[in-house]
Amino acid sequence: MLFVVIMPNYCEAGMRVSLGQFNAVVGDLAGNAARMREMYSRAVSEGSDLLIFPELAICGYPPGDLLCKKHFISDGEKILNELASGCTDLTMIVGFAQNYQGDNYNSAAVVQSGRVLTVYRKRLLADYGVFDERRYFRPGDEPVVVNVDGFNLLLTIGRDIRDKQWLAKQFDSNKEIDLVVNISASWFDIRKSGPRHKVLDECAKKLNCGVCYCNLVGGQDELVFDGRSAFVDTAGTISASAKAFEEDFLTADIARADGTITIKPANPVSKQPAGLTDEIYRALVLGVRDYTRKNGFERVLVGISGGIDSSVVAAIAVDAMGKANVTGVSMPTQFNSPETIADAEKVAGNLGIRFLTIPIDAIVGQYDKALAKVAGWDNKQTAFENLQARVRGCILMSLSNQFGSIVLASGNKSETAVGYCTLYGDTAGGFSVIKDVLKTMVYELAEYINAGSENQIIPASVIERSPSAELRAGQKDTDALPDYELLDKILKGYVEENKSPRELVEAGLPDDIVLQIVKMVDKNEYKRRQSPPGVRISTGAFGQDRRFPITNRYSHYINGHAE
Amino acid sequence: MLFVVIMPNYCEAGMRVSLGQFNAVVGDLAGNAARMREMYSRAVSEGSDLLIFPELAICGYPPGDLLCKKHFISDGEKILNELASGCTDLTMIVGFAQNYQGDNYNSAAVVQSGRVLTVYRKRLLADYGVFDERRYFRPGDEPVVVNVDGFNLLLTIGRDIRDKQWLAKQFDSNKEIDLVVNISASWFDIRKSGPRHKVLDECAKKLNCGVCYCNLVGGQDELVFDGRSAFVDTAGTISASAKAFEEDFLTADIARADGTITIKPANPVSKQPAGLTDEIYRALVLGVRDYTRKNGFERVLVGISGGIDSSVVAAIAVDAMGKANVTGVSMPTQFNSPETIADAEKVAGNLGIRFLTIPIDAIVGQYDKALAKVAGWDNKQTAFENLQARVRGCILMSLSNQFGSIVLASGNKSETAVGYCTLYGDTAGGFSVIKDVLKTMVYELAEYINAGSENQIIPASVIERSPSAELRAGQKDTDALPDYELLDKILKGYVEENKSPRELVEAGLPDDIVLQIVKMVDKNEYKRRQSPPGVRISTGAFGQDRRFPITNRYSHYINGHAE
Secondary structure, eight states: EEEEEEEOOOEEEEEEEEEEEEEOOTTHHHHHHHHHHHHHHHHHHOOEEEEEOOOOTOOOOOOOGGOOOOOHHHHHHHHHHHHHHHHOSSSSEEEEEEETTTTEEEEEEEEEETEEEEEEOOSSSSOOOOOHHHOOOOOOOOOEEEEETTEEEHHHHHHEEEHHHHHHHHHOOOTTOOOOOEEEBBBBTTHHHHHHHHHHHHHHHHTTOOEEEEEEEETTTTTTEBBBEEOOTTOOOOEOOOSSSSSEEEEEEEEEEEEEEEEEEOOOOOOOOOOOOHHHHHHHHHHHHHHHHHTOOOOOEOOOOOOHHHHHHHHHHEEEEEHGGGEEEOOOOOSSSSHHHHHHHHHHHHHHHHHEEOOOHHHHHHHHHHTTTTTTOOOOOHHHHHHHHHHHHHHHHHHHHHHTEEEEEOOOOOHHTTTSSSSSTTTSEEEEEETTHHHHHHHHHHHHHHHSSSSEEEESHHHHHHOOOOOTOOOOOOSSSSOHHHHHHHHHIIIISSSOHHHHHHHOHHHHHHHHHHHHHHTHHHHHHSSOOOOOSSSSSTTTOOOOOOOOOOOGGGEEEEH | OOOEOOOOOOOSSEEEEEEEEEEOOTTOOOOOHHHHOHHHHHHHTTOEEEEOOOOOOOOOOOOOOGOHHHHHHHHHHHHHHHHTTTTTEEEEEEEEEEEEETTEEEEEEETTTTTEEEEEEEEOOOOOTTTHHHHHHOOOOOOOEEEETEEEEEEEEEGGOOHHHHHHHHHHHTTOOOEEEEEEEBBTTTHHHHHHHHHHHHHHHHHOOOEEEEEEEEEEEEEEBBOOOOETTTTOOOOEEBBBOOOOEEEEEEEETTTTTEEHHHHOOOOOOOHHHHHHHHHHHHHHHHHHHHTTTOOOEOOOOOOHHHHHHHHHHHHHHHHHGEEEEOOOTTTHHHHHHHHHHHHHHHOOOEEOOOHHHHHHHHHHHTTTTSTOOOTTTTHHHHHHHHHHHHHHHHHHHTTTOEEEEEOOOHHHHHHHTTTTTTTTTSSSSSTSSSSHHHHHHHHHHTTTTTSSSOOOHHSOOOOOOOOSTTOOOGGOOOHHHHHHHHIIIIISSOOOOOHHHHHOOOHHHHHHHHHHHHHHHHHHHHHOOOOSSSSSSTTTTTTOOSSSSGGGGHHHHOO
């Protein structure tokens, strides 16, 4: 059955449409509704006829297993109805979780004249990567076309707009459709920002319609939704695009004459990110800010070693929280060179943050004394190196517990992947800022941070010194790992693209090193399983949706592949 | 299209069927095939006509994102074909992951005369709880009926056997079906063992057929598959049941006369668990043994405090690994009473394990000295309590790193739920044995352990003393928490049954305490996210499939519910 609410399609028509790209908080039903009410008032004062909000705007995205609670769904529906009752001056489209005839749906409410006029239910549920929509929702099966001020709008949610066949079928059976509305919760991904707009463009051109696309913005645990809502005209041109990584309210005037849709932005065009590194940096800043603030923290702690990872994390923290809310902690031992100790202080000084130095040799020594009574303990081996990292983790957590700050961990994706880190040591913290950033990209971020400031925030010596954990005399990362250029190439292929060792070797990567790294990645799943959440920027992130078993003997077969 | 391989259905027939209930290791394709070959030889020597293995027997269950690797699927298919080539003396049914026309399926191969004769593809994919089958597989849509020695077998995998309508349809359209074969990977759950056999009974009775049910056994990360494969006759009676929590090879003679199926077990009937506590205990033992051994560890470390949780964990560890492979470590401070310190030693002595005492006051004191230099540090507050727990975690991890043992954490589900634990402190470890066991059940396990041994393993004083973390003078768990009887009732409702606070209050639980506990559960999601894996025994476990957001303001609405 086709559910259609159509009014006569006038030859010429015009309306003003606003996209309410707001930063929803998962579970904050009333708070999200309050923010939508503010945007409603603005839309009314600007004379908009239609106001569109993102996917699941009422409950935030992704609500996860909250959707398994019946009362969570019914509370959201109650909040939606309250919101609808105040909406008397224009039409709104609002994403919400709906219980319909006993099943849950990812839905879009069309709100008019103080009530919910009709509801569209998402057809193509996402069930890959971070998405588990089939765990929570049934797919809808009825198209919804609504008429607003003489325009006929076909509603879609998220991936629905990718189903070209289905879209074409709707346009075939209803020649009067002018616009496709797409409400979305699409997260930032280093490989996604281009193709996403391409889908909108193709839809508009192919179907000779306009597209109104409203995306979510904000950080939610590991995901950062990047906004960039947009209007696309029938030529497939982005007529107006909302800000990236910020809330925005984007308005455009849409007109139809002689069967052609024209779109004129009412706001000046906002500046878009300058490139991939800029995008990544802004994603990280927003991710840190929203994770900390949405969880009730105002202040953060960063262990600063004088190395590049913690320097970059400290700079991101300052941008996210303000320098008054960031404390850097240096925890040197006998193995830290005077140069790195000095660099740690320099970075903190350049950033203008509070800086504490807590030497840890005496604590480590006390552990060593206690452990020396156990036969076989040897303070020249890895256990002793890890111990130093754990003492640092313990100090940061003690400060966190005492002062109510959240600890930001500084491990990068390259070392996290191969387990070149200490569980409960340098992995300790509430949020792991660059856990999805490969080491080679950390260097690019350092250059980006320096290029964006007048003084050099991160000293050249930090960037140029060869990386070391400094847990024993003369240690270098390259003692245990290949150089990061090569390591990152292997990780990109194996972790982010799920390629087999054999494919990597066939692509020209050295056999023995591929083998070594792949084994390390597999073996260290247990460490990653206990690591804090952090900003996801890739499709192969070590997040909650990485569902590899820990107990896994498949790596035993590497020889069969790579050789 | 109906895919059917049917031979004439003789009036009378008989065959011998074996169920190969084996402990598969995820990813160990060749190892699993080798174990199946051993069972094949045994089946041949016992004169079996048909040998049935569990769901996804080739790759183990659940393989998770390994299924996203193309080479993982193709390697498994290669191994299946090798296994098939040696199968010339009987028919085998083998679960495997199949790539068919570009899509992946959860499949059952029928192997005869050295080759794969036909393949059934699972219809009803599981997509709830721990299952993500739709993430990896497409559902099949063709029934498969095969004839083996005059019997017509309808193949099903896992949940397929729950679809009564579909089953009835197959029997309607094919009057010749004698037996339903179900290959499964069904994990132990305190609420599941009954209903599961009920499904088999109902199927047999309703359709007037026999059922051959082969389930997986063994621990795989958090899951413990409990075996208990079975033959069910047309009366719906379990004719023979394989062992629980152990590998088993179960053979029966199946005969058909006058349209009735009779099943006669060839082995003596194996002893089944004595009750729920027995089942839980055995699940925990198998979970610990398989997690450690399958991950290459032979020895474990347990921090022993003299409290009930660590005593129970130590006893389980001894049962799982043998006493020679378990080391207990006592790490007392000034806040531990002489009684608990003595009890720790007593428990270790009763179990006959190696026992180390490493006092930690000097280490804690050294931290305190270093932290005292930070303005605002106060060694009378929670941060200082947590510090002691973290020093213990750090010592256990140092011993683990030095000696290659795995640390077993002792936190129970009640304290994990409300966050009454220290991240990187008592939560530290490779495997968290009782993380899904509520405190009231820990007491039952203690009594069970004592009842099963000649001497009292866990002293009465340990069971009777009121629980305390002993992190400050005179501390009791009840300072911060309601008594465990009440706490566990709230947790059962809120965590395991997803009930709303209002429902709990309406069921008679005290308003203010429900509110307090629910807030604590929600707020501490971040701690659980970083906790080690542990044996799952309930449907509401804090495992990888618990997909609640950390950033979650929904708890703010508790007032709206409970009041």
